[in-house]
Amino acid sequence: MTALLEIEKLTVQFGSATLTDRILRRRARVLRAVDDLSLTLEQGEALAVVGESGCGKSTLARAIVGLVPIASGRVHFDGMDIAGGRDRSTRRRIQMVFQDPGSSLNPSLTVRNTLAEVLKVHSMVPADRIGERCAELMDLVELPPAILDARPQRLSGGQKQRIGIARALAAEPDLLIADEAVAALDVSVQASVLNLLRQLRHRLGLTLLFISHDLAVVRNLCDRVAVMYLGTVVEESNTEEVFGNPRHPYTRALLSAVPRIGVKKTSGEAALAGEPPSPLALPLGCRFHPRCPIAAEVCRIEEPLLESRQQHAARCHFAWESTEPITIGEQP
Amino acid sequence: MVEGRMSKPLLIVEDLRVEINRHGSIVTPVDEVSFELQQGEILGLVGESGSGKTLTLKALMGLLPPGVVQVGGSISSRSGDVLQPLDPEKARGRIMAMIFQEPATALNPLRRVRDLIAEPFIVGHGVARNEARAKAVALMRAVGIPDPEQRSRAYPHQLSGGLRQRVMIAMALATESTLLLCDEPTTALDVTIQDQILGLLVELKRERDLTLVLVTHDLAVVSELCDRVAVMYAGRIVETGATADVFANPGHPYTAALLAAVPRFEPGGGDLTTIGGSPPDLRNVPSGCRFRTRCQYAFEECATAGHRLTHVADERQTACIHPAWIERGVAI
Structure with a gap:
């Protein structure tokens, strides 16, 4: 296996000196959302990044796609350094599926236009083949072609998330990043979207970075797991090793x-006391x-x-x- | 142990029906809902979005949103040996209190935590302000808030999600209600914090002899906490029984399908079982059994069957009329 994505000592931080800070000559309060993090993603594997809110897992995803600036560290994608910026063709090869399909789809565009936009921007197919390709994409995410003319408002949560996946796949990416992609869905819908992701991954040979807080979902879908706590990876191995040992x-x-079906809680004893400290004061x-x-x-x-x-x-x-x-x- | 309790339900809900009249078209998000709540138990109301579980709870509380009305059915509560119709306006904050899903929006942002918790003492029991505040601090300690004296002066936004949920629980306890209606109390929380809050509810229930109704979409949370469960689908209860029994041997095809769709916390990642189709549009529900259009066991009579929960074993009721499922239920 070869590494598709190599992250070395990545740091992402928010907050810089404000005007008040400068006048008062104060040190700026800096939040390190991702702190000195290293991670390797092999070609074709599914890696889960798990952790609780505020651990930096979503920021990590956004840094990889280039939605937040990187403070320091190396991010190599297929041998190219993309930490400082990337060209359009590299951008195309890393696509993201967002958590809330309700707010990540443009409400004024029909599904066809949403998909066509991606196909045009990245010149995926000649103009006269766009309609055909849209239909293929719908087929890929198991939706009826009639939905192409609908706007997101008319679609159910599960359908919208499938459109979110189709939009990412329209760019024919090598790396698909799913940020809590099934967290907002009901369990029966979640099951079908998880099955879809698994099938697509094998069919298209995708490499998957799956960000989630749901350990049961991760165990079902991913080969490897990285556990994050306060901006850094605290444990990483193949799934069965992390869960079993x-x-x-x-x-x-x-x-x-994690609550389990068939296990009744009989005492107030919790697995972990307290709450994570503020990332502003590690x-x-x-x-x-x-x-x-x-x-x-x-x-x-x-x-x-x-x-x-x-x-x-x-x-x-x-x-x-x-x-x-x-x-x-x-x-x- | 259950025998003694069975004869003394704390709350009896019969044929509850809730309607929404939108531009002249009437939908019934809660229909023919009947259940009994036994003193000292935790009852889970579980279902997917739109199943009517939250509206059922809000109807009990008399907190239906504007435009949503209870048009039928009765709710009676026991006081001593007498069963009488429940007047939510009078019962709210005296014998029953509600814990909401999103403590961030359910708490008044302009008031300090100690005043939020002290209010029921002052308004409901005529306790003097200083004494009420002292009681509030004691309650904050009882629900496991660290540094209660200091934290009591905080505003809700200064607390984490987990602490806010503890504040909400303290407010419910301050009313001295023994019946707590909880609407997805841990859905917005991280798994380690959820674990703490569920443990807290178990402890409080035991210490204070509380009765709880827990509305949730999470079957694992129901399994951890609830003595009995009522499964809702498209506005109706389709199955009730002891949680362990129902989950080990579901007596309704919907319950079985829902359980099969949950990713289990076990090794191996095969395809998850999905439920074909999607929940019915409430403006246009199928006749007879509402699940029949998605049910692989449906036969002709399902289209004409009336909705009736049938006893198939002690404490076990199912709305399914298919003999195979009824037999399974009886076999328990």
């Missing part, structure tokens, strides 16, 4: 917090230590590195202390 205490807490040492059940002195002082053992990386001082497998939730 989590080495980071945050991953373990996340997994045992704790010293390990950024997870204030909530960590196994935090020790070293965790307050020294930030752990992302350490790998057999293609399983975890950012915890104690990740590899014992090599016994840890299972979550399998016990009665």
Whole structure:
């Protein structure tokens, strides 16, 4: 396998010195949404980025597509450096599906015009073949061609999300980034959109970066998982390894917090106490230590590195202390 | 254990019908809804968007939005040994309180947290302001808000989503209601915070002998928390029973289909089972069983069958008239 996307020490930050800051000669408050993050995406694989709100997963997606500026770090796509900007043909090769199809589709355009716009901008097909290609795209996302003449307002949530996917596929991308693409859908609709994504991925040989907070969905769809906490990756490996043998205490807490069918909650005990600290004031040492059940002195002082053992990386001082497998939730 | 309770329902809802009259066309988002709520239980009302679960809850609370009216059915509540018609205006804030989905919009942004929580004490029980504030701080501690004295002076926007939801729960407790109606209380929260709030509800229920109705779309949350579940489809309850029974052995094809569509937290990522078609447009519902157009077991009689929940086993009712499903129910 070759790497399609290589991210090295990526930092994305928001906020710079305001006028007031400059007058008062204050230091600007800077929020590091993505902090020194490295990640590799192999050709053809589906990588999930999971984490809770504010962990920076969406910012990471937006930085890869070029919707937010990158403060520092390297982003290589198919061997090209795209951190500083990219040409139209590279832009075409990375497409995104957004969370809320209701607000990410232009309400005044018919589905046909939405798709045709992409086909024209990227000169995907000759002008006389646009209609034909639109019909093919509808077929690809399993919608009846009659929908081409509808505006988004008339479509259901599931149909709109399929149009969102068709619009991304119109550009024939190599890398598809789905940012919480099924989070807003009802479970029966979600199931069919997940099935569609899986089929498309194999049929078109897409590489998929799937951003989600829903661990059950991720386990169903993705080959590899990266867990993010406060802007950085704290654990990364293939899906079964992360779910079956989590080495980071945050991953373990996340997994045992997921409600499961058939498991009744009988006590008030929570998997994880407290809430994540503000990304404006990151704790010293390990950024997870204030909530960590196994935090020790070293965790307050020294930030752990992302350490790998057999293609399983975890950012915890104690990740590899014992090599016994840890299972979550399998016990009665 | 259930026997004793069965004879003393706290709330009886019979044939509840809610209508929306829009430009002369009438739709019925809640139709022929009947259920009993036992003292001390957690009942889950579960269904997809548009199934009528939230409107059912709002009808109980007397908080139907403008233009939406209860046109039929009765709601009675028990006080002592007497069952009497429930007057939501009088019951609200005395015997029952509601917890809303989105604490960010449900809390008055202009008032400090301590005053929000103190208000029911002052208005409902005539407690003096200072004493009410002290009680508010005590309640904030009881719902697990750290530094309650300091936090009590905060405004809602200064708190995180999880803390805001705890404030809302404290407000409900301040009314000294023993019946809490919760509308998707954890849907807007992250999974580790959801885990905390669900645990809090379990603890409070036990400590204060509360009865809870929980409206949610999340079957796993129902499974974790609810003693009994009522599954809604297109405005009607299609199945009720003990949660563990219903989920282990569904007695209605819709319940079975819904359960099969949920990505399970298990290894392996095959295609998910989907439900063909989409929920009916409420302006044009199928005759007879409303699920029949999507049901793979439908036969002729389904088109003419009246809606009736039939007892198939203790505590177990299904609206399905198909013998195979009724047999399955009886077999439990």
